[in-house]
Amino acid sequence: MSIVITGANGKLGSLIIQQLLQKVSPxxxxxxxxxLETGKHYVEQGITVRLGDYDQPDSLEQTFAGAxxxxxxxSSHxxxxxxxRQHAHIIEAAKKCKVEHILYxxxxxxxAGSAPLSYLHLATEHAIRTTGIPYTFLRNALYTDFVEKLDLNTAIAQGELDIYPGEWKFNTVTRWDLARGIAAVLSEPGRHKNKKYELTASSPWTFTNLAAAxxxxxxxxxxxxxxxxxxxWIFGFLSKIDTRSASNDLEQLIGGPLTSLKESIRPFISI
Structure with missing residues (x-):
């Protein structure tokens, strides 16, 4: 088995590999x-490193060979x-290389969303389906990181968290939990083909919960x-995506509870 991971030096990619190393051979x-020079730390761990630039489609066939x-x-562009366009490059190369399974x-x-982000992901999912290659769609919720845009340290100092009026609910998750779930899927080849997982919190939290935390x-x-x-601006963005719907898919993949809201916001508090 060979598991090719794009964006391996990104925040999520590096966490996935970290978790995957606990389940499969490097x-x-x-x-x-x-x-390539930025992948030396992977080579030292016994991991093969290949060029994987989304903007260089001519190089991708060699990159995905044998996957x-x-x-x-x-893409984070x-x-x-x-x-x-970058996603299309990856998908086209995967088809030419006869990749056995695409996970996205x-x-x-x-x-349920009206933001361009939602349309982008739906379009990419459709493009993957048209290849006829078995797929798994790992539908990641918004990162809990978004709370950084709320200036939590000022809220703590002033004793008030300012929010735009509304019945806000959030199904957010941490990259760490997503990495655990995605690594679990990757380590079980064949079991997750032609499935989609809504990787969200099992129950949404509110701004009241955030203030309490x-x-x-x-x-x-x-x-x-x-x-x-x-x-x-963050409230305008939040109003255009589905932050309320929840699923227990991620908990089931991990086999346990997700990181608590209190622990999720810890990195964004310096007071």
Whole structure:
């Protein structure tokens, strides 16, 4: 078995490989990086490193040669037009190389969203289906990292977390938990073909829960303040994606509970 992982030096990719090493031999892993010299740490672990630049389609056929499984980690490019073109390069090369199984890090419940992000992932899923290659869609929820945009340290200092009015609920997860779930799928070849998983929290949390977690974490009382004049762009984005729907797919793949909200926000608190 050979597991090819694109974006291997990214935050999610590196965590997936870290988890995968606990389940399979390093000789079964092929890490794709944009610059070969940045993969030296993988070579030292016995992992094969190949060039995997989404913008160099001519090189990808050699990169994917012999792949039993190909994990396409979605591009992080800021321009969605560029991203869909990059994904197409990967998919076309996978088909030419007769890759046996394509896995793709999509986005949770994209059918319910109206953001360009949702359309991008649906389009990529469709393109993968048209190849006729067995697939697995790993529909990742929004990272809990988004709370960094809420300026939690100021909220703690002032005792108030400012939010835009609404009945907000969030199915977010950590990259760490996603990596655990995705590594579990990759280590069980054949079991997950032609399936899609909604990798979200099993139950959504609210801003009330977040304020309570901040209070518990710091010992300082933090309350909510709804402000219809707030200008933070994050609320506009959140309103265009499905942050409410939940699934226990990720817990089942991991075989246990996900990281708690309190622990998930720890990296973003410095007070």
């Amino acid at each position: 000789h079964e892993i092929i890490a794709c990086v944009r610059h 039993t499984q190909l994990l396409l980690i979605s 800021l321009d969605d037009t560029v991203r869909i 890090t999509s986005f949770a419940f994209p059918e 901040l209070t518990e974490f710091t010992g300082r009382s933090v309350s909510l303040r709804q402000d219809p004049q707030i200008k933070n």
